[in-house]
Amino acid sequence: MREPLCDxxxxxxxxxxxxxxxxxxxSKDSIKQENLRLKRAVEELSILNEIxxxxxxxxxxxxxxxxxxxxxxxxxxxxxAAVMILREEASxxxxxxxxxxxxQSRVAAPYRLDTQLTGWMLKHRQPLLVNDLxxxxxxxxxxxxxxxxxxxxxxxxxxxxxxxxxxxxxxxxGDEGFSEEDQRLLSIIAAQSAQVIENARLLEQEQMLTRIQxxxxxxxxxQTRLLPKAAPSINGYDIAGVxxxxxxxxxxxFDFISIDExxxxxCVADVCGKGIPAALLMSNLxxxxxxxxLLVQCPCECLNHSNRLLYRNTEANKFATLFYGILDVNExxxxxxxxxxNRPFIVRGNGEHTELCTAGIVLSMLExxxxxxxxxxxxxxxxxxxxxxxxxxxxxxxxxxxxxxxxWNLAKRLRVKKADDIVDEVIKEIGLFAGTQEQFDDIxxxxxxxx
Amino acid sequence: MNAKVxxxxxxxxxxxxxxLMGGSETDSCHMKVKELLEEKTKKIVADLSHxxxxxSKGLGMLMACLTSSKNSGGVFKICGASEKVNSLLMIxxxxxxxxxxxxxDEAVASFRE
Numbered sequence: 259m260r261e262p263l264c265d266x267x268x269x270x271x272x273x274x275x276x277x278x279x280x281x282x283x284x285s286k287d288s289i290k291q292e293n294l295r296l297k298r299a300v301e302e303l304s305i306l307n308e309i310x311x312x313x314x315x316x317x318x319x320x321x322x323x324x325x326x327x328x329x330x331x332x333x334x335x336x337x338x339a340a341v342m343i344l345r346e347e348a349s350x351x352x353x354x355x356x357x358x359x360x361x362q363s364r365v366a367a368p369y370r371l372d373t374q375l376t377g378w379m380l381k382h383r384q385p386l387l388v389n390d391l392x393x394x395x396x397x398x399x400x401x402x403x404x405x406x407x408x409x410x411x412x413x414x415x416x417x418x419x420x421x422x423x424x425x426x427x428x429x430x431x432g433d434e435g436f437s438e439e440d441q442r443l444l445s446i447i448a449a450q451s452a453q454v455i456e457n458a459r460l461l462e463q464e465q466m467l468t469r470i471q472x473x474x475x476x477x478x479x480x481q482t483r484l485l486p487k488a489a490p491s492i493n494g495y496d497i498a499g500v501x502x503x504x505x506x507x508x509x510x511x512f513d514f515i516s517i518d519e520x521x522x523x524x525c526v527a528d529v530c531g532k533g534i535p536a537a538l539l540m541s542n543l544x545x546x547x548x549x550x551x552l553l554v555q556c557p558c559e560c561l562n563h564s565n566r567l568l569y570r571n572t573e574a575n576k577f578a579t580l581f582y583g584i585l586d587v588n589e590x591x592x593x594x595x596x597x598x599x600n601r602p603f604i605v606r607g608n609g610e611h612t613e614l615c616t617a618g619i620v621l622s623m624l625e626x627x628x629x630x631x632x633x634x635x636x637x638x639x640x641x642x643x644x645x646x647x648x649x650x651x652x653x654x655x656x657x658x659x660x661x662x663x664x665x666w667n668l669a670k671r672l673r674v675k676k677a678d679d680i681v682d683e684v685i686k687e688i689g690l691f692a693g694t695q696e697q698f699d700d701i702x703x704x705x706x707x708x709x
Numbered sequence: 710m711n712a713k714v715x716x717x718x719x720x721x722x723x724x725x726x727x728x729l730m731g732g733s734e735t736d737s738c739h740m741k742v743k744e745l746l747e748e749k750t751k752k753i754v755a756d757l758s759h760x761x762x763x764x765s766k767g768l769g770m771l772m773a774c775l776t777s778s779k780n781s782g783g784v785f786k787i788c789g790a791s792e793k794v795n796s797l798l799m800i801x802x803x804x805x806x807x808x809x810x811x812x813x814d815e816a817v818a819s820f821r822e
Contacts, residue, residue: 530765531731574776575739575769579801598801619802623772651764699764 302443305333310450319458326451330427334411334440337429342376343415343455344423375412379424385413385445389435411436413444415452422452474534478506481537484544489677490514490522492587498677499526499704500685502648502697509536509578510646510700511544515551520588523551523560526644526704527580528599543568543578543621557582557595558631561618565597565629568622577620581644590636590708595629597621602644603666605673607637611666636708641673641680644706648699652688660691677705712741720752720817721745726759729767742774742785751783754816758789763797775807784808788816 309329313322323341330339378396379386388394389409412426425448430436481503489497499512509529517523525547529540546567550560560582568578581602583594594602598620601613616632636642645665652660668687672680681703688701712734713724723741727734738755745753755774757763763771771787778785788810790798798804810816 528765530769573773575773577765577769577772579765598803600800617800617802619805620768623803623806647765 298439302439305329305443306446306450309447313451313454317458317461319455319462322451322454322458326425326447330425330444330447334427334436334444335431336411336427337431339425339427341415341425341451341455342423343459344421375410375426376424379412379414380421383414383421385411385441387411387436387438387441389430409435411440411444413441413448415448415455417452417456422456424448425451474506477534477537478503481507481541484541485511486514490516492522492585494587494709495585496677496707496709497524497705498681499524499702500681501646501700501702502685503532503700504648504697505533507534507537508532508700509540510648510702511540512644512702512704513544513547515548517551517584520586522585522587523557523582524585524644524704524706525580525582526599526602526646526702527578528646528648528700528702529578530576532700539572539576539578542571543580547580547582551582556631557584557593558629561595561597561621561629562627565621565627566625569625572622577622579620581614583644585706591633592636592642592706593631593633595631597629600645600647600650602642603669604634604636605641605643605666605669607639609670609673611670636706638708639673640708641669641677642706643669643680644704646700646702648697648701649684649688649703651699652692652701653695653698654691655693655695660688664691673707677707680705680707712738714741714745716750717813717817719750720754720820721750722754722756722813722817724756724759728762729760729770730762730764731766735767735770739770739773739777743777746777746781746783751778751781752820753778753783753785754810754813755785755787756789756813756816757787757791757794758813760791760794763794768797768801768803771807772803784820786810786816786819788813 309326312325312329316322316325323343326341327339330336375386388396388411391407391410407428409430410426410428411430412424414421415423415425425444427436427444430440485501486499489499491497497514499514501508501510501512503510509531510527512526513524515523527540527543527547529536529543543564546564547560550563554560554563561580564580578597579599580597581594581599582596583592585592594614594616596614596617598617601615601617603611603613605611612634614632614634616630618629619627643665650660650662650665654660665684668684669680672683675683684703685701712726715722715724723738723745725734725738729735729738742753742755753774755771775785786808789812790809795804795809798807798809808816808819810819
């Protein structure tokens with residue numbers, strides 16, 4: 259294919275020539291001929307101008323394609339025209355987007371463009387002009403049903419030397435068929451259109467990305483609202499909880515559910531994975547736990563039921579870990595059950611720590627599982643710390659994990675502080691430890707301190 | 710592809726390398742297991758001795774392998790889990806549903822019992 263700029267230059271020269279020769283006319287015939295050429299040249303320039311003005315006035319891909327098609331139908335006097343855009347990711351049918359416009363006065367049904375044409379264009383990457391398709395050896399197997407294609411003109415669209423699509427015109431009206439001039443003009447139109455189409459395509463992609471980002475933002479907002487706004491205030495207890503997702507939305511969550519005047523259920527959970535899929539499962543899990551917490555009396559039953567419900571609603575590779583406890587403020591006891599979650603621990607008055615070891619399998623792995631239950635007590639000043647693996651698996655620049663040991667020691671040092679401060683300090687410490695390393699997993703932390 | 714298969718008689722030993730953290734290697738392992746099951750290989754051992762890190766996605770993948778195997782009438786066992794991987798299996802109690810062995814030989818031999 260010729261460079262479009264060269265085309266244009268080549269095309270202008272004769273016009274100047276005609277103008278020069280008009281001063282010394284040789285014969286009336288040649289003037290007439292020259293005038294005809296001049297008229298056609300002006301026409302072509304005006305169509306080019308028209309197309310470039312209209313297509314650059316819009317940035318919407320569909321509109322641009324339709325405009326090009328309409329102008330082609332009008333100018334080339336054809337029954338139908340089409341703009342096809344090549345999609346790089348689709349290998350079986352490279353030409354995915356086909357926008358066709360038919361001149362309704364002549365054609366009732368749209369053509370089914372044969373893959374032969376697109377195949378030929380992809381292979382040869384050059385303009386194709388056929389005025390008698392029925393006898394053309396290259397396209398012997400064109401479909402004979404529906405509207406017959408008699409003549410066609412097809413030029414490729416290039417983007418930085420790569421073929422990105424094609425513009426085709428079918429069935430020139432009248433008997434003359436497509437001319438070399440038609441081909442040249444359509445090539446110029448194609449060269450003009452390619453960049454505009456590409457820009458529109460990029461804009462469309464960007465708009466889609468913006469929409470997705472907006473949806474993410476909304477999802478994050480919804481999820482934040484699902485988390486408790488404030489920790490419950492209970493006489494004799496100081497409670498705090500936070501959750502920081504690694505991405506906009508996450509799979510971790512914590513919750514407080516008031517069961518009656520002296521009992522508070524609480525939980526920390528981690529749904530496998532991150533982002534939207536994890537967040538969806540998380541909201542499902544939260545709804546399940548909130549319902550079960552009020553229906554059943556003990557943690558083990560709550561987990562047994564929730565496990566079964568979740569198992570039925572999820573795929574084999576999806577699961578969640580959950581620690582669920584019920585604090586009795588009269589007894590100062592915590593009855594708990596654990597579905598494969600990191601072991602919570604209590605910092606005792608003497609500075610030692612006790613891990614809550616009783617646990618069962620992660621939720622949603624087995625249809626039926628009887629979760630064991632255990633009880634622990636809190637003496638004045640003692641602190642229960644429940645956390646997700648994002649805390650202990652935070653990684654520093656040396657690829658070391660924060661680990662449980664560090665967390666235990668930190669909690670021991672902080673145990674005299676208020677629950678809110680303990681939570682803040684731990685989160686700060688994790689941030690300092692990770693340094694420049696990106697937060698990889700959701701971080702959730704809950705502290706229950708008996709005053 | 711970070712999962713290589715070696716046949717020891719009728720047992721397929723899948724050597725998994727890298728981190729099972731939800732990346733492409735995590736998916737490729739489950740794909741390989743599904744391929745084996747389709748080819749009527751019913752005895753599969755995943756050798757995890759070259760796996761450094763496993764997170765919840767990785768665990769999910771191992772569980773998916775186990776479930777796919779069970780559903781196709783196969784048996785999926787694991788071996789060579791590092792201390793870290795093992796502790797994760799302990800905490801999540803998944804150790805109770807996986808047949809775990811120290812070495813490939815032990816895992817392969819277990820099919821002959």
